[in-house]
Amino acid sequence: MQPGPDTLRLVGDVGGTNARFALLDDFGHLQAARTLPTADHADLAAAVQAYLAPLGTPPLREAAIAIANPIEGDELRMTNSPWRFSIEATRQQLGLRRLCMLNDFEALALAVPALSGAQLEQLGGGSAVEGAPKVLIGPGTGLGMASLVRGHDGRWVAVPGEGGHATAAPTCEREADILRVLWRQLDHVSIERVVSGMGLENLYRAIATLDGVPVQPLGAAEVSRQALAHGDAQCVEALQRFCALLGSAAGNLALTLGAHGGVYVGGGIVPRLGPYFAASPFRGAFEAKGRYRDYLSRIPTFVIRAEEPALLGAAQALERS
């Protein structure tokens, strides 16, 4: 069913690479979902207008946009894109009565309690404790993180964070060597610098440097394509290290929040790795916390396989606000 003009509501999920939009019908279902390249548009208002144009530019009343950034005040400046805009000016430009902006992993967290069956693929053992905190982590252009805690009224509260910008820590000599290469190049080596699209590229380059082989100008998609095809040895190692570092960061997050409700892996990269990810060092690295191995082995880890989960979370935010 197409939404009527009186009820037209938009949801969005904007990352450093992809800006996804959909309209919400009267039943809260997503309609006309489409992904636009973030870099093709000057700012949020321009991207929304480009999305609406082929639909006959229907008048919008309300929108909830999840974005890969902290929301602090009216001025929004994206970390992994040149976008910079005022939320209030965007609301006025789009003629909206209400524009709700939230962090993309906060939106993803809001969607998690409703996911079930094939929308969640469990990796390894453990089982979720009813009502216990859940955490989310997901590499895309950047590395998103958030947590989800249940309030006394039984409602889940999504807590956005910027854990992707916490400091990357090595767990073995080889990772220390890789980080040593990156420490020479970057002011601060955050987890995002090794666990994201850019991170996969950084890992590949650092490994090629350590191995003394020519560094090819490979993008993240090409590194993972080579790795999945068992091609270039440095690409193979880069993807293995990427999965291990993601597992280790997920384990840190689970320990920090006491996430007995489970760890949920989102973002654009892991779903593109197919069955490789389940067989990767992710879960082993997640559990490899010395005296806390047993604790972590009881916490389940899931890959989010749902279509456009952050858009569903943005729709939830619109309902709630």
Ligand SMILES: Nc1ncnc2c1ncn2[C@@H]1O[C@H](COP(=O)(O)OP(=O)(O)OP(=O)(O)O)[C@@H](O)[C@H]1O
């Ligand atoms: N097959 C692949 N393997 C690994 N990385 C890939 C692959 N395809 C694309 N990427 C990388 O994934 C990233 C884009 O991820 P995603 O689709 O989640 O975008 P996004 O939502 O805009 O990101 P974010 O929300 O983190 O800003 C880019 O860095 C890109 O290079």
